[in-house]
Amino acid sequence: MTTERNPGVGSHACAAPVLDGTEVIHVDCVSHVYPDGSIGIHDMCFKVKADEIVALCGPNGSGKSTLIEHLNGLLFPSQGRVVFHGAAVERPVGSDLWREVGVVFQRSDDQLFAPTVLDDVMFGPLNMGLSPEEARREALAALHDVGAADLAQKMPHYLSAGQKRLVAIAGVFAMHPKVIALDEPTSDLDPLHAETIERLIRELRSVHHISIVISTHDLDFAARIADRVCIVKSGSIIAEGPPAEIFYDRDLLQEAALKQPLLVQLYEEFCRVSGIRTEGKPLSIQEVTREVRSQITQKPPGND
């Protein structure tokens, strides 16, 4: 997979969906105009595949949240359509998409409202028609799986930001969705809590086979976690590809008003000052360490 530039932006040139059995959601050339006339997204073409973690990276106001809210029917396109497992989401049915696609909001306080954590997490399963006993069982299991079993009887309002995020994830996970979309899931968390959420996101995909969409402007986070990165600019996806291709493309990121991940900046600077030309595109601390070591050991002694 190499970087794909989207030539269709602004020209309504989205290709028809290719349904190869791995595509869970296809956002097919969607535009959304808010009631006040603001354009949230336009000509947006975006796919979620089975069992992948896809990152939406773009600056503030680029349309990440607007796109995410289309994924579970919270918002409906002004133009274009959202296709779920090959079927276009119709407006009356659109509201049913919440069963399949869970959205974790950027601000947990927009999501958590019940008097206790358990009530909150039971809300989704109850809405799906489960009995109170079944809903309670599902909610407790979800809280256990996200590592928040001890919070069941707490009041959501008094939890820390990291705990609130775990509970919000449990709330959507309890409905066994095919896709979970998390809007800036770590932007308000300290490093340790962010790490916990990052680990949990990996588990949701690898253990529970849930496709994951994250929106973020933390490119180091996206570089560590994503299988595929979509660059969002002014309401459209202007390029997508594997993280190594996207995050080593300085011009592309500059065009989208983003900066390369710190690790990439560091590695490129190391190569520049050492006069090293390399094809390597490391993204994690481990990969950078490996590349740097191999560069150092390749260098003849006394050649500094």
Ligand SMILES: Nc1ncnc2c1ncn2[C@@H]1O[C@H](COP(=O)(O)OP(=O)(O)O)[C@@H](O)[C@H]1O
């Ligand atoms: N409820 C709303 N009403 C009007 N305009 C909105 C609303 N929500 C978002 N927008 C506008 O839509 C555009 C995309 O916003 P958003 O999707 O929130 O971007 P991001 O999540 O990337 O920061 C921005 O210009 C923003 O001002």
Ligand SMILES: [Mg+2]
């Ligand atoms: Mg947003």
